[in-house]
Amino acid sequence: MRILIIEDEIIIARFIEQQLKANFNCEVTIALNHREVKRAIPSFIPHLILCDINLHEENDGINLIQELQKEYAFGVIYITSYQSKSIIERALTTRPLNYIIKPVDESNIFAGIKLVESAISSHTTFGMRKLMKPTFNHIESKIIYLILQKKNTKEIATLLFLSPYTIKNYRHRICRKLSLKDENNALLKWALQNEDLID
Structure with missing residues (x-):
């Protein structure tokens, strides 16, 4: 399983990476901002994205996920300190697999991913570019x-x-x-x- 962590705080990103590598059979890449995401994703093509919502940029993590979903198929889990109803409702438009509230620790990272691991592995298009509408006779x-x-x-x-x-x-x-x-x-x-x- 390929997992992309989108998190602008490198210490948190490294902690999440460490927990993933210790508990799951996965490859992990970290992107700290939109520019790094755009550079990493075409060759990495993740099965799962762990995304912070507040990236301290003009567009937040939800907007970034919406943009990526136009071209790639992946599962998403938001890891964020945002708990407001309006933010959660916006996040739901991207059909996340889970929503983990910061501060993160070993147990909520493990549980948050373990609960959706089988859904990710059974989804045949995760980790792929989305097909343009195929043409069939x-x-x-x-x-x-x-x-x-x-x-x-x-x-x-x-x-x-x-x-x-x-x-x-x-x-x-x-x-x-x-x-x-x-x-x-x-x-x-x-x-x-x-x-x-x-x-």
Whole structure:
């Protein structure tokens, strides 16, 4: 798991990094400001971002996360001293996995990440650039829609009046378009997580 810490106080950032490396199997990178985030993220592409909200810059951590979410898929946990209802509601628009209140210690960092670790590892698109809306032909679109309805290859073949072998070929082609491993449920997971991209 690749974790990016966005925190403008280096002592806090190093403490969080130390706790992560001691308790989780992960690679960690620290960014102290927007400029460092923009420099680090294209090559690091994190599965999880731990982000302070107050970065002492014009744009805060919530705005930065909103900007990054346009191009990258990742989970986010805010680590902040902000506890006001309005800030929390703004943070919720980015669908964070957790919200940890400062001051941080070993136990709340461990619990905050351990509670969402399985959600991060099961999310097939975390740690990837977001795909632009993929282009599918008519039959591919129908197949993806039926996969989303939890239909298996045989059922899809019957509904589309095609052979199961043909459907398997289409599924393989769709997986290649999406850079997915051609394995059981990979396409279903993708469809469930990207329902908004499916016509």
